[in-house]
Amino acid sequence: MLRFTLTRLLSLCLSLAVASVVIFAAIEVLPGDPASIMLGVNAQPDTLAALRAELGLDQPMAARYLDWIGGLLQGDFGISYTYRTPVVEMIGDRLAVSLPLALFSLALTVVIAFPVGIWAAARRGSVADVAIMGLTQLGVAIPNFWFAMLMVLVFAINLQWFSAGGFAGWDAGLFPALKSLTLPAIALALPQASILARVMRSALLDTLSEDFIRTARAKGLSRREALWRHALRNALIPVLTIIGMQFSFLLAGGIIIENVFYLPGLGRLIFQAISARDLIVVESVVMLLVFAVIVVNFLVELAYAAVDPRLRAR
Amino acid sequence: MSLLDVRNLSLAIHGTPILHDVSLTLEAGRILGVIGESGSGKSMTAFSTMQLLPQGAEPTGQILLDGQDILTRTERDMCSVRGREIGMVFQEPMTALNPLKRIGDQVAETITQHERVPRRAAMERAADALRRAELPPEKFPMSRFPHELSGGQRQRVVIAMAIALRPRLLIADEPTTALDVTTQAQILALLKKLVREEGMGLMMISHDLAVVADMADEIAIMQKGRVVETGPAETLFCEMRHPYSKALLAASTHAPERGSEVAETPLLEVRKVRRSYALPAKTPFGARREIEAVKGVSFTLKRGESLGLVGESGCGKSTLTRAILGLEEVQSGEIALAGAPVFTGHKPNPEVRRKMQVVFQDPYGSFNPRHRVARLVAEPFHLLPDTPRAERDSAVAEALEAVGLSAADGAKYIHEFSGGQRQRIAIARALITRPELILLDEAVSALDVQVRAQILDLLADLSDRFGLSYLFISHDLSVVRSITDRVLVMKSGEIVEEGPTEQVFDSPQHPYTQALVAAAPVLPDDVAA
Known part of the structure; x- marks a missing residue:
């Protein structure tokens, strides 16, 4: 297990290093001069020169890359060109909304998908199974922004249980903050839960047809006991x-939902930054998202090994 | 009263009849062998007894266990019967265990499922069951996972699970078919011992007459869902009357007639071939380990000869096969076909590859199901210079006819054929480039005895007609004995014995060959004669 973790950790660091080079190259080097892109075609020569100096574009590429990476490692992401505030603070503010929202909707996804998927698999071919499969099909197909607007109409405008949008902020207390995230989390979770429930069902059905399930049944386990004790973990x-x-x-994918609910999240930040051609912010947010994806993959691999002893040996 | 009394059992699944009027009896402390080919209904009889039938199954008749009819019991009732009164051992030890649970826990589950006992007591009894299955926890800790055990050891775990509560009836469905001969002999001996010492009744299901003849007290032969012949094992083989039983017996002792024209010129020469694989290091910064799969093997196969290569799993015969085919480069040594090397530099030599073809064991897995048979058979043409379409088509038709199929079969898909026909198609694919040598890698191991006899006849016939040489790689001694002129015995990457087939089998010299020959189940002498 230690060996497994170490090799995965090494590959995580390598992936991050490669990703940082690619992002740096894509934004700073490939499409001409970043300063003139940021300022547009009508830029004054002296503002252009000032920005170039600020971005350090007069220095060689390798030095700029090391400078950028060094800054990232120390928590210095640079200063946003449009807002004139440190990028790290902007990202921090947005993460305070996006991360809880992502975790909240992921929790909802799992809480909905597991029982539904297991229930459908246990009753394969029954009316309940067919109905659930139809509903999840619908859940995948319905655009989530449309469903979000529908929920706003019902729960915010008619029933007035939730506010129609905006974020209360964590200073207002845990409950109001979570409450303002509830509708967006549901809107985000529904299609994801539909997908996950279908995956859960088909994975379980595959496992239920394995030989060791028959062995378990021959020991005297009922169909249900075999499912819970032997099929689920597999x-x-x-x-x-x-x-x-x-x-x-x-x-980061909640950008449309963030717009529907007026939430100041990461998705909206990157959208605004791209519109404003604020490359410093774009670069940092992209790097952060890549970092998140790679770390999540690492955690998933550790989870694999925790589930399956055959993987630990490798 | 018999332990198990199956009376007029019929079974239909979704309206398709599977079993017709099956009647069997088994006494405590006795072994009933149920023999039949695939599709004869022998496994379905076993699953009916366990009431573990697929959805849509409608059994009728009676299955009496100690006088109590199993078919009238509820599912909840059956859950308390399975594992406690009836234990079952399955064919595939590799997949019969949950890969994520420790073996001790899996055995203990049989006990905790039926009795309210503390975990520690259950584990102690599980250890006891493993000892009875001759997998003592002192040597094989109960904390092991299934993937840390060999096939034979896993089968012992399955047996321990089945006998943990000392059930009165044990059902073994082809328990040794997936195992090597020496492991098979050990498992069969273990089952016999358990029956004799603990007074269990054993229903032993097999397609192999010799396996059953060796150990059963009573034998039932099944065909197409019916029991066609039953009787005591000592007399059944001599007194059998049903034409199917006779055909089955004839097929299992069948030796094809072969012309014996072996030239003195060597065709395949293997000289001092070595092949080793690197294993990952045990510690993160430790040295890499190496495993030598083939340790300097040399032999020669003469033109027109049929040579057998015998050995158990892990002996290196598959590695050697891949090396001969030029699929993998060897570290040292030479392999040459008719004087030309299989590898030139680091590339396989296509000139040599086309003179050599292979037929694998699995007639299901070795074809792309989305291509028509004509295209599958024509596949090796990429080894030849461009051939006109008409010439290709006629070659495909010719090859299909040579293996006993018709040219029209080329338009069909592979799922439309039976296992034996698929193996014929595999042979047609091997014939199409007019090779000089065909490697048969366990090519008949998955086939029923009667189909196997037909394929062996076909191979003998093709060898005579086209002057083919065969390298016959198998763990099945009886097959190798019936079709080869000479045999090599391989163990741990080395050839330990080599000689004319009859001589090696009749008076084996090396202790390993002696063990192999002794372990192979045989029919009673008067029958085989």
Whole structure:
């Protein structure tokens, strides 16, 4: 297990290093001069020169890369060109919304998908199974922003249980903050839960047809006992893979939902930064998201090994 | 009253009849052998007794266990019967255990499922069951996972699970089919011992007459869902009357007639071949380990000869096969076909590859199911210079006809054929480049005895007609004995004995060969004669 963790950790560091080079190259080097892109075609020559000096564009590329990476490692992400505030503070503010939202909707996803998927698998071919499969199909197909607006209409405007948008902030207390995240989390979770429930069901059905389930039944276990004690854990590997991908998606992919609910999240930040051509912010947010994806994958691999002893030996 | 009394059992699954009027009896402390080919209904009889039938199954008749009809019991009732009164051992030890649970826990589960006992007591009894299955926890800790055990050891775990509560009836469904001969002999001896010492009744299901003849007290032969012949094992083979039983017996002792024209010129020469693999290091910064799969093997196969290569799993015969085919480069040594090396530099030599083809064990897995048979058979043409389409088509038709199929079969898909026909198609694919040598890698191991006899006849016939040489790689001694002129015995990467087939089998010299020959189950002498 130690060896497994160490090799995975090494590959994590390598992936991060490669990703940082690619991001740096894509934004700073490839499409001409970043300063003129940021300022647009009508820029004054002296503002352009000032920005170039601020960005350090007069220095060689390798030095700029090391400077950027060194800054990232010390928590210095640079200063946003449009807002004139440290990027690290902007990201921090946004993460305080996006991370809890992602975790909240992921928790909802799992809480909905596991029972539904297991229930459907245990009753394969029954009316309940067919109905659930139809509903999850619908859940995948319905655009989540439309569903979000529907929820706003019902729960915020008619029933007035929730506010229609905005974020109360963590200073207002845990409950109001979570409450303002509830509708967006549900809107984000629904299609993800539909996907995960389908994966859970088919993974379980695959496992239920394995020989060792028959062995368990020959020992006297009922169908249900065999499912809970032997099939479930064996079905977790594909499910974990999907959960990892879903978390990465939820962290930044909620941009439309953030717009529907006026939430100051990461998705909106990167959207604004791209519109304003604020490359410093774009670069940092992209690096952060890549970091998140790679770390999540690492955690998923550790989870694989925790589930399956055969993987630990490798 | 018999321990098990199956009376007029019929079974239909979704309306398709599977079993017709099956009647069997088994006494405590006795062994009933149930023999039949795939699809004969022998496994379904076993699963009916366990009431572990697929959905849509409708059994009728009676299955009396100690006079109590199993078919009238509820599912909840059956859960308390399974594991406690009836234990079952399955064919595939590799997949019969949950890969994520420790073996001790899996054995203990049989006990905790039926009795309210503390975990420690259950573990102690599990240890006892493992000892009875001759897998003592002192040597094989109960904390092991299934993947840390060999096939034979896993089968012992499955047996320990089945006998933990000392059930009165044990059902073993092809328990040794997936195992090597020496392991098979050990497992069969263990089952016999358990029956004699603990007074269990054993229903032993097999397609192999010799395995059952060796140990059963009573034998039932099944065909197409019916029991066609039953009787005591000592007399059944001599007195059998049903034409199917006779055909089955004839097929299992069948030796094809072969022309014996072996030239003195060597065709395949293997000289001092070595192949080792690197294993990952045990500690993060430790040295890499190496495992030598083939340790300097040399032999020669003459033109027109049929040579056997016998050995158990892990002996290096698959590695050697891959090396001969040029699929993997060897570290040292030479392999040459008709004087030309299989590898030139670091690349396989296509000139040599086309003169050599291979037929694998699995007639299901070795074809792409989405291609028509004609295309599958024509696949090796990429080894030849461009051939016109008409020539290809006629070659495919010719090859299909040579193996006893028709040219029209080329338009069909592989799932439309039976296992034996698929193996014929595999042979047609091997014939298409007009090779000089065909490697048969366990090519008949997955087939029923009657189909196997037909394929062996076909191979003998093709060898005569096309002047083919065969390298016959198998763990099955009886097959190798019936079709080869000479045999090599391989163990731990080395050839330990080599000689004319009859001589090696009749008076084996090396202790390992002696053990192999002794372990192979045989039919009673008067029958085989």
